[in-house]
Amino acid sequence: MSRTHVNCEVNGDAVDFLTEDGESLLNALRDELGLIGAKEGCGTGDCGACSIIMNGRLQCSCLIFAPEADGAAITTCEGLASADELHPLQQCFLEGAALQCGICTPGFLVAAKALLDENPDPTETEVRYALAGNLCRCTGYDKIVRSVLEAAVQIRTPA
Amino acid sequence: MSTTEAPASTGTNGNGASGYRWVGTRPVRHDGLDKVAGKARYAADLNLPGMLYGHILRSPHPHARIVSIDTSAAEAMPGVKAVVTGADFPEAPPKGATRNLMCTVIARDTVLYSGHAVAAVAASTRREAKAAAEAIEVTYELLPHVLNIADAMADDAPVLHDNLFTRGVEPRPTEPSNIAARTVYERGDVEQGFAEADIVIEREFSTQAVHQGYIEPHACVVDCDQEGKAVIWASSQGHFMVRSSTATVLGWDTSRIKVIPAEIGGGFGGKTTIYIEPVAALLSTKAGRPVKIVMSREDVFRATGPAPGAIIKMKVGARNDGTITTAKAWLAYENGAFQGIAAMLGCMCVVSAYTLDHLYVEGFDVVLNRPVNVAYRAPSAPAAAFAMDSVVDEIAARVGMDPIDLRIHNCPSQGDPTPYGPKWPMIGLRECLEAIRDSDHYQSELPEGQGRGVASGFWFNIGEAPSATVNLNENGTATVITGSPDIGGSRASMALMAAEELGLDVHLIQPVVGDTEVVGFTDVTEGSRATFATGMAVVEACRDLKEQLRKRAAKTWDCDVEEVEWVDGSAVHGPGEQEPLTLAAITGNAKRTGGPLGATASLNARGAGPAFSVQVADVSVDQETGRVTVERYTTAQDAGTAIHPSYVEGQMQGGVVQGIGWALNEEYIYSDDGNLENPGFLDYRIPVASDLPMIETCIVEVPNPSHPYGVRGVGEVGIVPPLPVMANAVADATGVRISDLPLSPPRVLEALTAAES
Numbered sequence: 001m002s003r004t005h006v007n008c009e010v011n012g013d014a015v016d017f018l019t020e021d022g023e024s025l026l027n028a029l030r031d032e033l034g035l036i037g038a039k040e041g042c043g044t045g046d047c048g049a050c051s052i053i054m055n056g057r058l059q060c061s062c063l064i065f066a067p068e069a070d071g072a073a074i075t076t077c078e079g080l081a082s083a084d085e086l087h088p089l090q091q092c093f094l095e096g097a098a099l100q101c102g103i104c105t106p107g108f109l110v111a112a113k114a115l116l117d118e119n120p121d122p123t124e125t126e127v128r129y130a131l132a133g134n135l136c137r138c139t140g141y142d143k144i145v146r147s148v149l150e151a152a153v154q155i156r157t158p159a
Numbered sequence: 160m161s162t163t164e165a166p167a168s169t170g171t172n173g174n175g176a177s178g179y180r181w182v183g184t185r186p187v188r189h190d191g192l193d194k195v196a197g198k199a200r201y202a203a204d205l206n207l208p209g210m211l212y213g214h215i216l217r218s219p220h221p222h223a224r225i226v227s228i229d230t231s232a233a234e235a236m237p238g239v240k241a242v243v244t245g246a247d248f249p250e251a252p253p254k255g256a257t258r259n260l261m262c263t264v265i266a267r268d269t270v271l272y273s274g275h276a277v278a279a280v281a282a283s284t285r286r287e288a289k290a291a292a293e294a295i296e297v298t299y300e301l302l303p304h305v306l307n308i309a310d311a312m313a314d315d316a317p318v319l320h321d322n323l324f325t326r327g328v329e330p331r332p333t334e335p336s337n338i339a340a341r342t343v344y345e346r347g348d349v350e351q352g353f354a355e356a357d358i359v360i361e362r363e364f365s366t367q368a369v370h371q372g373y374i375e376p377h378a379c380v381v382d383c384d385q386e387g388k389a390v391i392w393a394s395s396q397g398h399f400m401v402r403s404s405t406a407t408v409l410g411w412d413t414s415r416i417k418v419i420p421a422e423i424g425g426g427f428g429g430k431t432t433i434y435i436e437p438v439a440a441l442l443s444t445k446a447g448r449p450v451k452i453v454m455s456r457e458d459v460f461r462a463t464g465p466a467p468g469a470i471i472k473m474k475v476g477a478r479n480d481g482t483i484t485t486a487k488a489w490l491a492y493e494n495g496a497f498q499g500i501a502a503m504l505g506c507m508c509v510v511s512a513y514t515l516d517h518l519y520v521e522g523f524d525v526v527l528n529r530p531v532n533v534a535y536r537a538p539s540a541p542a543a544a545f546a547m548d549s550v551v552d553e554i555a556a557r558v559g560m561d562p563i564d565l566r567i568h569n570c571p572s573q574g575d576p577t578p579y580g581p582k583w584p585m586i587g588l589r590e591c592l593e594a595i596r597d598s599d600h601y602q603s604e605l606p607e608g609q610g611r612g613v614a615s616g617f618w619f620n621i622g623e624a625p626s627a628t629v630n631l632n633e634n635g636t637a638t639v640i641t642g643s644p645d646i647g648g649s650r651a652s653m654a655l656m657a658a659e660e661l662g663l664d665v666h667l668i669q670p671v672v673g674d675t676e677v678v679g680f681t682d683v684t685e686g687s688r689a690t691f692a693t694g695m696a697v698v699e700a701c702r703d704l705k706e707q708l709r710k711r712a713a714k715t716w717d718c719d720v721e722e723v724e725w726v727d728g729s730a731v732h733g734p735g736e737q738e739p740l741t742l743a744a745i746t747g748n749a750k751r752t753g754g755p756l757g758a759t760a761s762l763n764a765r766g767a768g769p770a771f772s773v774q775v776a777d778v779s780v781d782q783e784t785g786r787v788t789v790e791r792y793t794t795a796q797d798a799g800t801a802i803h804p805s806y807v808e809g810q811m812q813g814g815v816v817q818g819i820g821w822a823l824n825e826e827y828i829y830s831d832d833g834n835l836e837n838p839g840f841l842d843y844r845i846p847v848a849s850d851l852p853m854i855e856t857c858i859v860e861v862p863n864p865s866h867p868y869g870v871r872g873v874g875e876v877g878i879v880p881p882l883p884v885m886a887n888a889v890a891d892a893t894g895v896r897i898s899d900l901p902l903s904p905p906r907v908l909e910a911l912t913a914a915e916s
Contacts, residue, residue: 020284020286022286027285030204031206035197036197036198036200036204037196037197037198038197039201039203039374039375039424040203040376040453041374041375041376041424041456041840042456042839042840043455043456044456044839044840044841046456046839046840046841047374047456047840049374076197077195077196077197078196078197078198080196081196086192086195086196090195090196093191093195094187094188094191094192094195095187096805097185097188097648097805097806097808097809099191099194099195100425100646100647100648100806100809100810100813101373101374101375101422101423101424101425101426101646101647102190102191102194102195102199102422102424103201103373103374103375103422103424103425104374104424105194105195106195106197109195124853125849127848128848128849128851129848129849131847131848131849132847132848132849132850133847134847134848135372135374135840135845135847136374136848137371137372137373137374137425137427137813137817137845138425138647138809138813139809139812139813139816140809140812140813140814140815140816140817140846140851140854141816141846141847141848141851142808142812142851142853142854143805143808143809143812144848145848145853146853
C-alpha cells in the first residue's frame with residue numbers, strides 16, 4: 001500500500017512521517033513519532049483520551065486522518081512542559097491528586113490548556129463543560145476541576 | 160475525622176490526631192510526573208522490534224454451536240503470520256472454574272454470548288490483522304438464547320450447560336439448569352419477626368448490567384521465544400494472576416512465563432481476569448515474533464466486564480419506634496455465560512448495615528447468554544443496598560423518623576453477628592452515620608424544589624497474600640518493591656508507610672511494582688487490599704530492616720544491640736555514649752559492617768477491616784424531561800486510617816460517581832437477537848464533568864486493629880450507597896418511588912406521568 005509523506009509541526013518541532021491514508025493521526029503520533037501521551041480509549045471521539053490541540057483547536061486525534069495533519073501545528077501532552085519546569089496545569093494536577101490511574105490525564109491536560117488559552121478565568125461550571133468531552137472513570141472529576149481552577153489562578157497571577 | 164471542602168492541595172490531613180510524621184500526609188505521588196508528562200507506559204504503549212498485531216474474531220451470535228472454522232482464506236492474506244482457533248488450545252475440563260476461564264478466552268464447540276472470542280490472527284499491521292480475521296469463515300448452528308434472569312430461570316428455558324446442576328438444593332437436581340447455585344442465610348424466625356412488626360413493606364427491585372468502564376482497553380504484548388518462554392507485558396490488576404491464568408489456559412508450566420506489569424489504566428475489578436494474553440502467546444509462538452493485542456472499545460463492552468443485573472425482592476418489618484424486626488430477601492443475579500458467585504455476595508451484603516434478630520436471605524446465581532461477569536468495585540453490594548436502603552427509607556417515612564436516626568437505631572456494633580455468620584469486628588458504620596448527620600450538608604436546609612436522599616453501604620474487604628522487598632541503597636535512600644499493581648496511588652501509600660517505619664523522608668523512597676521474577680507472589684489488587692495487605696508486607700520488611708540497622712550500629716559501636724534504639728531514622732545509643740548514626744551513615748558503611756541491607760516479607764494478610772460508607776445527596780428532577788441533576792453530594796467512609804488522604808478521597812469520590820452513573824444512566828441494552836446495542840461511550844454514557852457537582856468527602860477513621868497503621872482499605876465501598884441514595888432523593892423530590900434502575904430520563908418521566916394519571 002502506498003504511503004503519504006506528511007510534514008507538520010509537533011510541539012514546536014518540524015517533523016515528518018510516512019503514513020497510510022486511512023491511518024488515524026493518533027496512531028501516527030504514537031507509532032511513527034513515539035508520542036505515547038495521547039491514548040486510544042474508544043477510537044470514536046467519545047472519551048477524549050487522545051486530545052490534541054491542532055491549529056489552535058482542541059481535537060480528538062483518533063478522528064483525524066494522519067494525512068490531514070500535513071502543514072498543521074500540533075500540541076500534545078508532551079509539549080506542555082519546558083525543559084526545566086512543568087506547565088502549571090501539570091503541577092496542579094500532581095499537587096491536587098487529580099489523577100489516579102492516569103490514562104485520561106494527558107487528554108485532560110490538553111483539553112484544560114485549550115480552555116485556559118481561550119478563557120483564563122473560567123468558572124467551575126465553565127471548566128466542567130469544557131472538560132465534558134474527556135472521560136475519567138477514577139476521580140469523579142472533583143480533583144481535576146479543582147486543579148484546573150487552581151492552575152488558572154497561578155497562570156493569571158505568576159509568582 | 161476531617162471534612163475536605165478546600166482544594167485538596169491545601170494539605171488537609173485525614174488523620175490529624177495520629178501523631179504520625181508521614182502517614183496521613185499528602186506528598187506528590189512518585190509515579191505522578193511520568194503520568195502528567197505523557198511518559199507513563201501502559202501496555203498499549205509498548206512496541207517491540209518485529210512486533211505483529213493480533214486481532215480477535217468474535218461471535219455475532221449469542222448462542223450457537225461452532226460447526227466449522229475455515230482459516231485458509233485468512234492465512235493466505237497479505238501480512239498474515241499466524242492464525243489460531245479454539246482447536247489450537249488445550250482441551251478444557253468438562254466443568255469448573257478452569258473450564259470457564261479457558262472457554263472465556265476462546266470458545267471451543269459453542270459460543271455463549273455475542274462477542275465470544277472464536278479465532279485470532281497475527282499480521283504485520285493492524286489493518287491486515289483485522290481484514291484477515293474477518294476473512295475467517297465460521298459456520299454456526301444457531302441455538303436458542305436467554306438474555307434476562309426471568310427467562311433463564313424459567314422451566315422451559317434453553318439450557319446453556321447440560322452438565323450444570325443447581326448447587327444448594329436438596330435433593331440434588333437431576334435436570335440441568337441455568338440456576339448455577341442457590342444460597343441461603345437465615346437466623347431466627349422471620350414469621351415471628353413479621354408478627355412483631357407494626358409495619359411491613361414488600362417491594363421488588365431490578366438493576367441492569369453495567370460495565371466497569373475503565374478508559375484503557377485491555378492490552379498486552381507477548382514475546383515467546385524458541386525455548387518456549389514467554390514475556391508478557393500486560394495491563395492488569397495482578398501480574399501473578401496473569402501468569403497463572405495464562406499458564407492454565409495454555410497448559411504451560413508457570414515458570415515459562417514472566418509477566419511485566421505495565422501501568423494500568425483503570426480496572427475497578429474488571430482486570431482481575433484475563434482475555435487476550437494466552438491468545439497473543441499462542442500467536443507469538445506460532446509466528447516466532449512478538450504480538451500485541453489491544454481490544455477495541457466495542458470489544459471491551461461486548462466481551463469483558465459487566466457487573467450483573469439483578470432482581471431483588473424485599474420484605475421488611477419494623478416497629479413504630481423504628482426498630483427493624485426482620486427482613487426476608489430473594490435475590491437473583493446474572494452471572495453471564497459461566498457461573499459465578501454474584502448472588503452469594505449479594506446475600507451476604509443485603510442487610511449487613513442493620514441489626515436483625517430474624518432474617519431469611521435466599522439467592523440465585525443465574526447463567527445466561529451474556530459476557531461473563533467480572534468483579535466491579537464491591538461486587539453485588541450496590542444492587543443489594545439499592546433494595547434494602549430503598550425499603551428502609553420508606554420505613555423511616557412511615558414511622559416518622561429521620562432516616563439517619565433510624566439507621567443509627569438499627570446499627571450493628573462490634574460483637575454483633577453478621578448476617579452471614581461471624582461476629583462484627585471493630586467497625587465504623589455508626590461513626591459514618593454520625594458524620595453525615597453532623598455534616599454541613601445534612602444540617603443545611605434543602606433548597607426549594609429539590610429532594611434529599613441518604614443511604615449506607617457495606618463491603619467486606621479482603622487480605623490475601625502480599626510480598627514486599629525493601630532495599631536500602633548506599634546513599635541512604637530506599638527502594639520499596641511490591642507485587643501489587645498500582646491502580647489509584649497505592650505506590651505513594653507504600654512509600655508513606657515505609658517512611659513512617661524507617662523514619663526516612665518519603666521523597667527518599669522509591670516505590671516500585673516488581674515483575675513476577677523480581678518480587679514474591681502477590682495476589683490481585685482487589686478487595687480494597689493493596690494498601691492494607693501489601694502495606695503489611697512493607698511494614699514487616701521495614702521492621703526487619705530496623706533490626707538489621709540496630710545490629711549494624713551495635714557492631715559499629717561495639718556494644719550490645721539492646722543498647723541501640725531506632726529513633727526518627729537514626730540509631731541512638733541508649734546509654735548516650737555515642738553520637739547517633741543516621742540511616743545514610745549506616746548504609747554508607749554497610750560493606751564494612753556485613754554487606755548491603757535489604758529485607759523481604761511475604762505473608763497471608765489476616766484481619767481485613769470491613770468497610771462502611773454513608774452518603775447524602777440533593778437532587779432536582781426536571782418534570783418535563785425526567786432528567787435527574789445531582790445538586791450536592793457528600794460521602795462519609797471509614798478508612799480505618801487514611802495513609803494518603805488525597806487518594807483516599809479520590810477513591811471515595813470515584814466510587815460515588817461510578818455509583819451515580821449506575822443509578823442514573825448506565826445499562827447494557829440488548830436487542831432481542833442477543834447483540835449489545837450500546838457498545839460505546841456515546842450510547843453507554845458514563846458521567847462526565849458537567850453532570851456533577853463537587854463530591855464532598857468526610858474521611859472517618861476507626862482504625863482496623865489488625866493493621867499496623869489501622870488501614871481498612873478504601874477502594875470499593877463508596878460505590879454501594881449511591882444507587883439507593885439517588886432513588887431515595889428522587890422519591891423525596893417527586894413523591895414517586897422508582898424501583899427499577901437506571902433512573903434515566905425516559906424512565907423517570909414515565910414514572911412521573913404514571914403517578915399523575
